[in-house]
Amino acid sequence: MRKTLTLTTAMLLATTGLASANDDLMSKMDDPSQWVIQTGDYKNQRYSKLDKINKDNVKDLQVAWTFSTGVLRGHEGSPLVVGDTMYVHTPFPNIVYALDLANEGKIKWKYEPKQDPDVIPVMCCDTVNRGVAYADGKIFLHQADTTLVALNADTGAVEWSVKNGDPAIGETNTATVLPVKDKVIVGISGGEFGVRGSVTAYNMSDGSQAWRAYSMGPDSDILMDPEKTTHLGKPVGADSGTNTWEGDQWKIGGGTTWGWYSYDPDLNLIYYGTGNPSTWNPAQRPGDNRWSMTIMARDADTGMAKWVYQMTPHDEWDYDGINEMILTEQEIDGQSRKLLTHFDRNGFGYTLDRETGELLVAEKYDPAVNWATEVVMDKESDQYGRPQVVAQYSTEQNGEDVNSTGICPAALGSKDQQPAAYSPDTELFYVPTNHVCMDYEPFRVSYTAGQPYVGATLAMYPAPNSHGGMGNFIAWDNVKGEIKWSIPEQFSVWSGALATAGGVVFYGTLEGYLKAVDAQTGDELYKFKTPSGIIGNVMTYERDGKQYVAVLSGIGGWAGIGLAAGLTNPNDGLGAVGGYAALSDYTALGGQMTVFALPE
Amino acid sequence: MSKIAGIAAAALIASAGLALAQDAENIKADHEEGGRWFTVDDIPTFRVTEDGTVDYPVYNGYRRYHSECHVCHGPDGEGSSYAPALKNSAVNLDYGTFVSIVAGGKQEVNNAQNQVMPAFGDNANVMCFIDDIYVYLKARGTDAIPRGRPAKKDPKTEQIREDENACLG
Numbered sequence: 148m149r150k151t152l153t154l155t156t157a158m159l160l161a162t163t164g165l166a167s168a169n170d171d172l173m174s175k176m177d178d179p180s181q182w183v184i185q186t187g188d189y190k191n192q193r194y195s196k197l198d199k200i201n202k203d204n205v206k207d208l209q210v211a212w213t214f215s216t217g218v219l220r221g222h223e224g225s226p227l228v229v230g231d232t233m234y235v236h237t238p239f240p241n242i243v244y245a246l247d248l249a250n251e252g253k254i255k256w257k258y259e260p261k262q263d264p265d266v267i268p269v270m271c272c273d274t275v276n277r278g279v280a281y282a283d284g285k286i287f288l289h290q291a292d293t294t295l296v297a298l299n300a301d302t303g304a305v306e307w308s309v310k311n312g313d314p315a316i317g318e319t320n321t322a323t324v325l326p327v328k329d330k331v332i333v334g335i336s337g338g339e340f341g342v343r344g345s346v347t348a349y350n351m352s353d354g355s356q357a358w359r360a361y362s363m364g365p366d367s368d369i370l371m372d373p374e375k376t377t378h379l380g381k382p383v384g385a386d387s388g389t390n391t392w393e394g395d396q397w398k399i400g401g402g403t404t405w406g407w408y409s410y411d412p413d414l415n416l417i418y419y420g421t422g423n424p425s426t427w428n429p430a431q432r433p434g435d436n437r438w439s440m441t442i443m444a445r446d447a448d449t450g451m452a453k454w455v456y457q458m459t460p461h462d463e464w465d466y467d468g469i470n471e472m473i474l475t476e477q478e479i480d481g482q483s484r485k486l487l488t489h490f491d492r493n494g495f496g497y498t499l500d501r502e503t504g505e506l507l508v509a510e511k512y513d514p515a516v517n518w519a520t521e522v523v524m525d526k527e528s529d530q531y532g533r534p535q536v537v538a539q540y541s542t543e544q545n546g547e548d549v550n551s552t553g554i555c556p557a558a559l560g561s562k563d564q565q566p567a568a569y570s571p572d573t574e575l576f577y578v579p580t581n582h583v584c585m586d587y588e589p590f591r592v593s594y595t596a597g598q599p600y601v602g603a604t605l606a607m608y609p610a611p612n613s614h615g616g617m618g619n620f621i622a623w624d625n626v627k628g629e630i631k632w633s634i635p636e637q638f639s640v641w642s643g644a645l646a647t648a649g650g651v652v653f654y655g656t657l658e659g660y661l662k663a664v665d666a667q668t669g670d671e672l673y674k675f676k677t678p679s680g681i682i683g684n685v686m687t688y689e690r691d692g693k694q695y696v697a698v699l700s701g702i703g704g705w706a707g708i709g710l711a712a713g714l715t716n717p718n719d720g721l722g723a724v725g726g727y728a729a730l731s732d733y734t735a736l737g738g739q740m741t742v743f744a745l746p747e
Numbered sequence: 748m749s750k751i752a753g754i755a756a757a758a759l760i761a762s763a764g765l766a767l768a769q770d771a772e773n774i775k776a777d778h779e780e781g782g783r784w785f786t787v788d789d790i791p792t793f794r795v796t797e798d799g800t801v802d803y804p805v806y807n808g809y810r811r812y813h814s815e816c817h818v819c820h821g822p823d824g825e826g827s828s829y830a831p832a833l834k835n836s837a838v839n840l841d842y843g844t845f846v847s848i849v850a851g852g853k854q855e856v857n858n859a860q861n862q863v864m865p866a867f868g869d870n871a872n873v874m875c876f877i878d879d880i881y882v883y884l885k886a887r888g889t890d891a892i893p894r895g896r897p898a899k900k901d902p903k904t905e906q907i908r909e910d911e912n913a914c915l916g
Contacts, residue, residue: 264856268865598870604813707828
């Protein structure tokens with residue numbers, strides 16, 4: 148009797164705590180003076196209602212203050228502002244600083260985890276980290292070695308920590324986490340090491356595991372109901388996570404989950420994408436390789452999948468599907484719908500109904516994309532929802548040890564993780580893109596736990612017969628599936644965009660410029676060269692009635708590797724080799740935050 | 748070859764240019780065995796003919812480098828924002844040192860940097876082709892071949908095919 152009573156009280160407390168944790172976080176997200184999770188809000192819109200900096204006065208922007216993180220290498224993600232405190236994170240060793248905005252940015256506390264440096268080389272493509280998240284009085288840090296730590300937001304004291312994966316078998320982390328209700332949703336990296344991807348929910352109060360959903364494997368692992376979980380409106384059926392794989396390949400099947408997460412509180416669904424199947428050699432893994440390369444909609448409480456959509460069945464190009472899912476409410480054919488828009492690495496911009504998973508639009512958002520002619524939209528066709536692969540660019544059809552040339556986009560995709568922004572004022576998406584093509588030669592590799600498991604050689608170069616640059620910053624209409632305007636950039640745009648109610652859109656460039664453009668026209672309104680190349684995401688906050696814009700500089704990530712020495716097109720012949728811009732001519736390693744404001 | 752000799756050779760290469768570079772003792776191809784070239788000291792090296800045809804190991808080294816190494820060290824051995832240009836390391840380090848770093852790894856972790864080279868000793872995709880990667884990088888480091896995929900290559904010999912199968916298992 149007494150035990151039952153205690154249990155009931157505990158449940159009551161838990162329920163109360165649950166509601167308030169979520170309400171508190173959502174009210175903070177609604178307050179434009181703060182920026183409390185990396186994506187700004189659950190919708191991943193990266194839109195701020197702040198308008199004191201606007202398209203007329205942004206030309207007067209100045210540097211208000213700066214902060215050096217003390218760490219070199221690639222700085223992805225952005226600072227957070229919660230109340231009087233700014234939280235700044237770094238790449239490995241994943242330091243977190245709490246800066247007191249009421250006291251000129253004085254360091255309130257600093258947290259530096261002790262991590263085995265052996266995790267560094269197991270991270271594909273630099274030691275980036277896409278930042279911390281706030282909820283329920285805690286700062287959540289998901290370290291490179293997959294340790295998830297809850298820090299007391301006031302003191303930096305560790306409240307709990309839990310290990311999500313094992314770097315010894317190639318499991319690492321670069322992503323941020325998403326706090327939802329009483330849980331923290333986390334992903335995992337390691338698609339180039341044969342890791343089987345998963346998403347895990349940990350209870351916010353004590354770090355205990357609530358659920359885990361793998362990207363492939365038996366139904367009990369992938370948390371799919373053969374009858375109720377749908378793919379393009381039809382039940383996925385039994386064993387959908389193993390029956391498109393040969394043998395045990397699914398056990399090292401990739402489909403990692405290192406991108407961004409969004410959440411619809413009304414539907415109680417979280418949305419994210421899964422990465423490439425491993426290896427990169429398609430001949431070693433016949434079949435569709437479900438559910439790699441898939442948009443997932445899962446119940447936040449249980450992890451059960453409501454619907455899924457596999458964008459690139461049987462990947463042959465490393466077009467990870469992990470890019471962000473941006474949630475909007477817009478009219479289509481006079482009817483208001485709950486939409487999900489996603490700019491995939493494969494070069495198609497997808498618009499779906501996020502309640503049902505119905506595919507509404509799939510169009511190329513870079514005209515250079517050539518590996519597929521189209522995505523079939525006819526629901527009656529047996530090809531419905533499938534990209535129509537061009538034989539010439541199929542590394543599967545051309546075979547092992549054959550170099551397929553001129554494939555667009557390159558493996559880094561028409562866009563990688565660098566998140567786009569959406570303005571409800573213009574109903575346009577502002578998308579940082581890559582304009583890079585590749586040659587791809589797959590070959591046989593053997594699997595060793597904890598060692599790279601790649602199986603292809605790539606050469607990348609700027610899209611031929613175009614402006615010669617490696618990037619574009621575009622405005623996209625997700626209902627029509629059309630580019631509204633496009634700004635050519637010399638290098639890939641690897642910085643997350645920010646849209647504001649002031650009619651200004653901000654983004655950073657690999658040379659190090661913070662740029663402000665007109666949200667309607669794309670006209671450049673302001674630029675400033677920060678100390679190092681920008682692969683971080685632009686954020687904004689307000690303090691004492693003044694609007695600030697902040698961004699991290701620090702060249703690195705995949706861009707710092709691929710572009711440091713410049714690219715060459717092996718198909719151009721000898722004369723053109725070295726003819727493209729080298730990033731090392733423009734910027735060098737760094738680790739700084741620059742905060743901008745208008746003059747008094 | 749000692750480190751000092753390596754540096755001296757590198758300096759010589761830098762000042763004397765391409766022709767001399769390919770004649771340096773740790774570079775110059777002396778004899779061939781089953782499609783692979785070696786220096787007079789039996790150190791693996793490359794051979795590029797006048798029309799730009801590379802030996803098969805150089806071509807295979809290009810492929811394997813861009814599968815296993817370039818995610819840190821950048822395309823064509825040119826280095827990245829944080830990892831050194833291996834086209835220079837292959838020329839500046841002696842063969843034994845080069846192989847031992849690849850097999851055993853290397854760490855420089857301090858306040859200024861977090862550089863960690865993993866140990867590839869038990870990675871068949873690297874170690875079976877370590878000589879190929881080495882001669883490819885030496886060819887790049889001496890500018891004997893330009894950036895990008897080698898356009899023309901010698902055929903894969905039976906010896907190389909047998910060795911590959913035996914090593915990969």
